[in-house]
Structures are given as C-alpha cells and as structure tokens.
Amino acid sequence: MPDSLNYLTLSEASDLLRGREASSVDLTRAAFERINALDDRIHAFLRLTDEIALEQALAADERIARGEAGPLTGIPAAIKDVIVTKGVETTCGSRILKGFVPPYDAQVMERLHEAGVVMLGKTNMDEFAMGSSGENSAFGPTANPWALDRVPGGSSSGSAAAVASGMAYYALGSDTGGSIRQPASLSGVVGLKPTYGRVSRYGLVAFASSLDQIGPFARSVRDAALVFEAIAGHDARDSTSAPVEVPDISAALASADLKGLRVGVPMEYFVEGMDDAVRQAVTGAINQLASLGAEVDWEVSLPSTGHALAVYYIIAPSEASANLARYDGVKYGYAYTEGKTMWEDMEKTRQHGFGDEVKRRIMLGTYALSAGYYDAYYLKAQKVRTLIRLEFDAAFEKYDVLVAPVSPTPAFRIGEKTGDPLQMYLSDVCTLPVNIAGLPGISLPCGFATAEDGARLPIGLQMITKPFDEATLFRAAYAYEQSTSWYRERPSV
C-alpha cells in the first residue's frame, strides 16, 4: 500500500482494490482523515455521510472479493448538493432547502450505487448553482486548495475543491453555464460537461432546465471517462434524455497520437482582458496538439459568440424563475410562519430563504418573461440561441474539436468580484456558448499562472466537440494530457 492513498487517480485506486493491495474501507478512512484534517479550511463539504460511506465501503469490499467489481466499485466520491440523494439532506447551498431530505435518488445516484460508489458527502456550491466562485453558498464559501484566499470557481466549488485537495477520487457536479469546467480550470482538475441529453437530469435540482447537465470531476481524463460511462445513457424519466448509444470510451483512450484530428481555434474566445498567463498556457497547449499530429486552424470565427452572455442571462434566469417557484415554505425546507396571512408566509419564506444572487436572477427572469417583454427578450434570445447552434454546426463540418480557454483568468480572490455581478458573469464567457448549443466540453489542466503574491494558480484548456461525440473529446483530451505532466501536479495544502 502506498504511503498516501489520497492523491492516487481513480484508476490507480481501482487497481489497488482489485489487486487487493488496499480495501475500500482503507480508501474511505484515508479520505475522511484528509477531510477532517483539511475541510475546516477548505469547506468543500456541506455534510459528510460517514456512516453510509463505511457501509458502502464494506459492501464494496465484499463485492470485490466476489470478483464482481467494476472500475468505480469501492471508490470514495463527493456529490454536489444539487443532486438529490435519498435519505440525505439536499440543500443546493440554499437556506430555503435547509432540512429537506429527499425521498428519492437522482438517476445518476442510482447508477453510481449500481457501480458501487462510496459516498463521502454532499459538496458546497453556489446557491442553486448560480455563481462562478462558490461565494453564493448560503453556508459560506469554499477555498481554492492552491491558494486558500482564492475561490475554487463555481458553482460546483466544493466538488472541484474536494477532488483537487485529495479528499475524493472523483466528484459529480452540474454545469449550466460552465459550473463544472470553470471550477475544474481554477482548481487544476479535469471536469467534463457531457452533451445535453447524455446524462439524465432526473433528480438534478433544476436551475435552467434547457442548459443543466451533470458531469464528473476527476484527476485524469481516463478517470473522468470512467465516471462518464457509469452515468451516461438514456433514461425514460427524463424526456430530454437522448436515446443514443454511449460509445466505448476505452478505445478512445488507446492512442496518444492525434494524426488527422482537425482542430479549430475560435478567435472570439480569446477575449479582451484575458490574463496573459492564460493566453500563453492555452496557446502552448494548442501547439502541443499540433506536435501530436493534429491539424490546427488558428483562425476560426464564431461571430455570434459575443451574444452568448446576453442570451444566457435571459434564458437561464427565465427558466430559473419558474423552476424556483416551488420553494414557498408550504411543502418542505425552510418556512417562515410568523406572517399574518398565507401570502405573507410564502413571501417572507422566499425573502429570507433565498440569497441575493438567486433573487436577482428570479427577478431578471420574471421580467424577461413578462407580457410585453417576452418577444423582445426571451423570444429573441431563443432565436440567437439557434444562430449560435448553427454556427457550431457549421464549424463541426470542418473541425473535429474546437479548442479554447475555459476562463479568462485564473482563480481570483475571495470577495474580489462579489460587489460586481457583471464582472462575475464574465468569468463564464468562454463556457456559456457550449451550454447554449448543448455541446460536450471538457476542461483539463494545461499550465499555471503565478500570482503577484507568488501563488501558483492552475489554468485549464477547454475542448469542445459536436453533440454526442464525447469519444473524440476524450481521445483529444487524453492524448494531450498524456503528453504533459500538468495533471500530476498537486497543491501543497
């Protein structure tokens, strides 16, 4: 058994289990030791499920002993608190869901249970997945394991930090406008947003239904692919889930050679104000792809990209304004009960139960859908959304993979952008278009920036393919990753 189990990749840990060099109980104990030692400072978890985890670990060890284990059997994982877990409180980082214990499991949880998951706990997040830093959690921010005074990105802040700091081998997150890829980039791990419709949203608490998608965080491309295979596939309970075969990913991870791969670099993603270190790291990574045999076109144009932010901030809040209407204190979670009337109770529940950013977006969406404004905002946004899709469709006629930055900057300081929502929204400018078009996208480590205080801050590279072509995405990502050592770097926390 190695000295430290915490920083193994999922695949390495899985090999240990199957080689009987360590047990799932060993991995689980080590994970909780790490969490107990660190999480006061990082705050990746909102709640730990140690009893459940140990039971699952014991069951996994028996399953391994019977020779019935899969690659995820017995591997400790962290689950974003936006994913519904039967019998385990699920708050979405919001006061309004405090005390809500779901009577059912999300589809992805059913799939992970079948795969033999060990659930460590539920991770911190921006309230209802609205945010890019983790600071909108009603239960306090999460720290970036690389620099504790900085954000890990968001909204899947806790999931990214848990994987980056060696607490969990993988984690589930959700990505509506970049909420997996951006924190993966800022925290130095691999994060995948699958194609819209690839993973069932049944049991994913909705933020923006036409954009939300569940995906994994992991410490390598191979690990992310293994989790993807476990959770992907059609689900009859989600009518937007696609009845499309999930490809065999292992074939995509067989070769480190990118000969013949057509790579496009959309110019619009290199936005004004982009950090130099990010530009250099991403440029370097693209050169690396070329040296692996890819044919790179540096001058691809997706002219509608600039409208993506506006489109997103109409569509997402509009859908959210309806999705969040059910939280009124009548059925579950927090309830204000001191009002003189039923209406006052419902209003005050929402007033006290939601944080500022959530209220801001509910108001934005309510406004955009109002009579007299619908055509000018929502309908127009849907039309531009179609344009953005068409541009991507055309680009994928010529390119297999589009490569771009994930975030214009590395991790910023906690509190740095909280006073300026627009500045915060710009963090997702490179990731939003992918959600708008429903495409798969991955973020993987491609270098570091050095902050003025000397902190080493991870930088992510984004790869995007056409819908349901995760196999190509993994192929390109894996080949790049294996030709570098960035993914082997660990924070010193």
Add this chain to the structure above:
Amino acid sequence: MTTTAVRYETVIGLEVHAQLLTESKMFCACPSPSMHSSPNSTVCPVCLGMPGVLPVINRRAVELTIMTGLALNCRIPGEAKFDRKNYHYPDLMKGYQISQYDLPLCRDGWLDIDIEGKTQRIGITRVHLEEDTARSQHMTTQVGESYSLIDVNRSGLPLMEIVSEPDLRSAEEARAYLTKLRQVLRYVGASRANMEQGNMRCEPNVSIRPLGESSFGAKVELKNINSLRHAYDAIKFEVGRQTKVIESGGRIVQETRGWREDIKQSVAQRSKEFADDYRYFPEPDLPIMMVERAWVDEIRSRMPELPNVRQRRFSERYGLSEYDARVLTESRSRADFFEATVALVTGEKGPRAKSVANWLNGDFARLLNADGVEIQDSCVKPAALAELLDLVDSGAISGTTAKDVFGEMFKTGRLPAEIVKESNLSRLDSSDEILDATARVIEESPKAVADYKSGKETAIKFLVGQVMRETKGRASPDIVLKHLREKLG
C-alpha cells in the same frame, strides 16, 4: 320624437375543463385516484413537485384529447407543445402549471346543438391538455381559527380544456352546449364529465351588448359552478345583473365573479382590469410533440360512432321515432345496450326493436333513475332482456307478468325463464282455471253483471279486470273477454 328602449344581446363563451379517464396521471406513473382514495395516497415525487423531478407525457391522455378534438371537428396540427403557466398558490405544487399556450393539440372545430328544434353551430376555438392542481380545503376550527388542507391526489391528473367561441346567446344555449359536450366526452370515453363530482368544470364568460353592435362588452368570468343547473342559473343571474347595471347608467367591470348557490347570486372575486400575466414560456423539460398524420388516422379509426350519427342510424335502421332514437342514444352505454339486445332477440328485428326501445325508455329507465344506477352497472344484461322479450313474444307470459318478472330481474339479476318457472307465472293455457275465475267473478259482482245486461257495454271491462286479478295477470284478456261474453249471453 320618441325614444326606443335599447335591447341587449347576451354573448357567452365557455371554458370547460374535463378530467381525462386515464389509468395514470398526466406526467407520472401514479394511478388516477378513485373517489374513495384517502387524501395524499396516490402521490409521488413528480406530482408532489419535489426538487429535481421531471415530467413524462402520458400518451393515452394525448390520444383522448385528439379523439375529443376529432369528435369536435377540430384540426389537429402536426406540432403541439407544452408551456409553463406561472402563478403562485399553495395547491400548485411546482409554482407553475404545465399547460399549452400557443400550440394546442386541437383547434378550430365546432359542435352542433339543438335549440328549439333548430340546429345551431357553436365554434370551438381550441382543445388543449394540461395538468390538474392539488385540491385545497379551507377549514375552520371550533374556536374560529381558519386553516387549509391540501390533497395532492388530484395534482397532475390530466385535464383537457375546451374553449368555445363566444357564439352562445343565452343561458339556454349554454346549457344545451354543455349537455351536448358532456355527451360527446362520455361517448368518446374521454371523461366521466360529471360536473357534480368535479371531473367536468365550466367557466362561462358572459357579456352583453346592444343588439346589432359588433364589438364585445366587458366580460365577466363566472367561477364556482358545480352543476349544469348552476351554470344556467348563474348565467341568467349575470345577464340580469349586467343589464340592470347598464340600464342604470353604470359600467360593467371586467372581473371574475363567483357563483353563490346559497344566495343565488354572483359575487365579485377579483378585478381583471389588468389581465393576469402568467408569463407563459415553452416547457423546457418536454420536447415538442410531433403529431403524425398516421397516428391521428389511427386514432380516428378507433373513434366510436358519435351521438348524432347514431341517432340518425337508429331512426333509419330500426324505424324508431325521433324521440326514441334520441333518448336511446343519449348515452353510449344505453345505445350499446339497445343494439346488443336487438341483436339477441329472435324473430323480426323491426317490431322487436320497437319493443326493446319501449323497455329501455320505459320500465328499465324508470327503475335505473329511481336507484340512481347507470345502465352499464345494472345487473340486467342484454341477454336477459332479450330472453324476457322472447317469452312475451312466444305467448309464454303476458305483458303484465313481464313487468313483474322484470322488476325481479332488476332486483336480483336472475334470468327471466328461471323466475317464471319458479313463481308459476306462465300464461294460463288451460281454460279451466279461467272458467273457474270467470264464474267466481260473475257471482261476486252482481251489480256489474246487471249493468252489462242492461246494455252498459263498459261494465264488461270491469269484469275482465276482476278476472285478470283473480288469475294474477296470467290469463289473456282476449280469452277472458270471450268467456265472459259467452257466460253472460
């Protein structure tokens, strides 16, 4: 110069909601609750609107809606979609209702109603599908504190909304429309369409305008209508109220008014001067429905014969009167019962059909009404009624006996031949018994005998009746008469 009093015309449009007869709910697998389900017993995370749940369309509900649309002569567009209708209320589990806004399943149809012997065509604007809400029950404790209970059983039941054009001109027409619509809904098997039970609800939009005017007056939406009679009374009242307001120089306020059955008046609920903003937008959790022609054709091929067509066919094929044909086709189950019975009786169909119709519209209908039972739930089946008619036809029992036998069948569900055999009710064939009874009656009724002998012809009818009584109706009146005349000379 003379002034003529302005005459007003009533304009009514009806929004009717009907719960669909599906086994499961609109967007989840929960069984549709029965009247006896205890509160909150047929619920799941989906119809409770819990965080993270998603809707899945009930195909049967879509079929029933399309079938209704076809019965109402609607166009079925190739694309339909669901939208979210946003509003807050504690019995609306998700804070929005999944409904249909601009692409309903059915549009531009019509329904013919009969009013004072004339056929009137009422336009159907659209038929769309949505989900029902939970049910609130407002309670008061003994010390006067009020509270509300919510039963989620109803939440997520498929609900069809049928919107008429403002083509109705009186409470009578509205009633005829509702009656006809209810009949159609029941015929196609879309809904129980029972207003008292709440599985059919209607909201009339009522306005008045000077006769000859083409623009509409401010409309009032009437709510809380729980029966056909409420609908009629409420519209009558509302038309009178609006007329009075206008004639006294007032103005009609666009508003929602609730019908109060206790005081027989509509009372203002809320002003609608500013239209509600439901912020409709396409339901992102459901893809657009592609309604293929082949599917619509297939649904059409499964449509039952509709009441108007069936009524016409009954008249023509069975030679029934317009009245008989209409009453028989009022409900599909009665019409089915009729045809099943006619098919089973032996002998010539024509005269038999008439007697089956007489039974169904006579004794049978009376007994069903008295017990409040629907014909399909009665223990009398077509085969039994056919058997009874055969017994009468072959002369085995008399018409009077048949009525008694039917009463017994209706009560116990036993077969007529069995009842006749057991109670010794078969028609008296031997003349001995009739002769004995005749002799007894003549002896006991000297006055009637004297009257008859003195030329009072009607007295013999009394004597026949007496003999029939003596023989418990098992004798043939013709034979009795013959015997009496012979005896009395």
